[in-house]
Amino acid sequence: MSRLVAELPAPTDERPVRVGRRRRGRQERLAYLILLPALGTVFVIVTIPFIVVLIQSVTADDGSFLGLRNFTRALANPLFYEALRATGVYALIVLPSEIVLGLGFALLVHRTVRRAGLRATLYVLAVLPLVVPPVAIGVVARLIYAPGYGVLNIILERLGLIHQEIQWLSNPTLAMLSVASVDVWQWTPFVYLVLFAGLQTVPRESVEAAQVDGAGWWTQFRYIELFYLRPLFLLILFFRLADVLRVFDHVYILTGGGPGTTTQLLSLYLYRTEFKFFDTGQAAALAVVVLVSISILYSLITRVLPLERA
Numbered sequence: 001m002s003r004l005v006a007e008l009p010a011p012t013d014e015r016p017v018r019v020g021r022r023r024r025g026r027q028e029r030l031a032y033l034i035l036l037p038a039l040g041t042v043f044v045i046v047t048i049p050f051i052v053v054l055i056q057s058v059t060a061d062d063g064s065f066l067g068l069r070n071f072t073r074a075l076a077n078p079l080f081y082e083a084l085r086a087t088g089v090y091a092l093i094v095l096p097s098e099i100v101l102g103l104g105f106a107l108l109v110h111r112t113v114r115r116a117g118l119r120a121t122l123y124v125l126a127v128l129p130l131v132v133p134p135v136a137i138g139v140v141a142r143l144i145y146a147p148g149y150g151v152l153n154i155i156l157e158r159l160g161l162i163h164q165e166i167q168w169l170s171n172p173t174l175a176m177l178s179v180a181s182v183d184v185w186q187w188t189p190f191v192y193l194v195l196f197a198g199l200q201t202v203p204r205e206s207v208e209a210a211q212v213d214g215a216g217w218w219t220q221f222r223y224i225e226l227f228y229l230r231p232l233f234l235l236i237l238f239f240r241l242a243d244v245l246r247v248f249d250h251v252y253i254l255t256g257g258g259p260g261t262t263t264q265l266l267s268l269y270l271y272r273t274e275f276k277f278f279d280t281g282q283a284a285a286l287a288v289v290v291l292v293s294i295s296i297l298y299s300l301i302t303r304v305l306p307l308e309r310a
Contacts, residue, residue: 152166
């Protein structure tokens, strides 16, 4: 008898485990039900335009099927590659500038500003450029850089730094720098806000331990704070890349894509293809190409900068 009892498996109470699983299952179903209206709305808003564009990219204006002919015309157009080059130059200017400036300002405020009121004031000031309409920003930038009445040339002349006005919007190099400076002004605060929020998640104990061991500000940033900021860099990079691909308002107001095609970014090129030359098929094909390209680029970025923390 004792041997039989010894061979019996030890009793296990599976009831709490089953109850916990059922509870988690109910909570997950409730979460899905709550999110379903919002996710469904977003799905419809995104899916319907994509299907329409996809249909337009393989059909003519009369509805006849063309296959990949629109894609062939779009990719064979040299203006597309000029717009792609201009977009790349624009991105290489604005993205590093915004990340470096935003990170520097976030570190400065995080380490030197201790008063909550002053931090809140800086937060509000950083939000202001983000809520100003891009058209208004473009108009103000036009008043700064425009020849004849531009504020920047007037100030430089009054200070004696220049003796004739600089053609900020007519010179190819200066035109690209001018439109890029507007983007840097508007979106550097976004980078600052995201990274400053990330710095608040760094454990105070780790920082204090590093300071006791004699770690300087660079060592502290490299080995402690950067670890918590890596996922946020991925977030910033993806959102800003998406914004660069669709930037339009202030570039159109400042230069209209000129001089020549120097500042004709992809968004302006798509706009002209559709609304100036009325080539709906080619514009739709380009939109599909851009969408697929940014999806592939996002996949590559997530592989290089994984979201999971090591």
